[in-house]
Amino acid sequence: MNNTDTSMTLIDAIADLQEETALALVRQRLDAGDDSLLIIEDCQEGMRQVGERYERHEYYLAGLIMAGEIFSQVMELLQPIVETQVSGEASGRILLGTVEGDIHDLGKNIVNMLLSCHNFVVHDLGVDVAPTTFAKKAAQVQPHIVGLSGLLTSSYDAMHATISLLRDRGFQRPIIIGGGQLSEEVSQYVGADHWTTDAVTGVELCRTLVSEQVRKGQE
């Protein structure tokens, strides 16, 4: 799509899969000094609306793929800016990954970027990560927090299996789950300590949880 219509909102441009317009609007907002985290929030809302249209059969798989590509390109524009805007003193080790059977990684990658900007060392296992892979890596790097990402309903069982295995193998530190469809019920079902549907809240939570561990001398 090569037409640009910068009178649209960024949310609508993403929901309508208007790639050129979405990128032009992001550039325009960055030039105007807009906060990159607010831009990410709008993109997330646009993606949510893409998902709704998919559910209503207005879009098919190709629409989801296209939305994913637009979002990746937006992130390429935003990444260098976010890296200069966010900073902080917190530091700690986070083990991150999208659970088995799930290949959604755009949200996880944002979390990784923001955590890295806050001086966390992030061990990102990627997507479709088996419970045993999480458990082995946790034993190796002794993370302060494990973060599991998952967007599919079917991911909840994989989250449950991953958390059970980590606990069976003696991992006692906090486990956070993240993903746009999560809820308190899901969090209880899978046995997570915390849950979130947005990266900024997730990063704040990680900072608090690591500070608590450092205060207790749990390096």
Ligand code: B12
């Ligand atoms: C883009 C997209 C895709 C792309 C993903 C590309 C990619 N590289 O990730 C592709 C095309 C691959 C895809 C495939 C599929 N998808 Co899809 N997809 C989406 C869509 C439209 C957007 C997801 C997204 O990137 N959102 C933007 C990001 C930024 O948001 P986010 O992931 O929620 O992340 C934020 C927070 O949740 C948080 N966060 C995320 N993870 C973590 C982790 C931690 C530790 C923390 C702290 C925070 C955190 O931080 C992020 C930033 O704030 C959603 C719609 C939706 N409502 O989510 C459907 C959606 C998730 N997909 C869906 C479906 C059905 C599928 C497919 C099964 C379709 C098919 N028939 O094949 C496949 C499944 C493939 C698989 N095995 O995983 C459904 C799931 C329904 C369900 N209940 O299970 C959804 C909800 C669409 C819908 N409404 O029906 N999809």
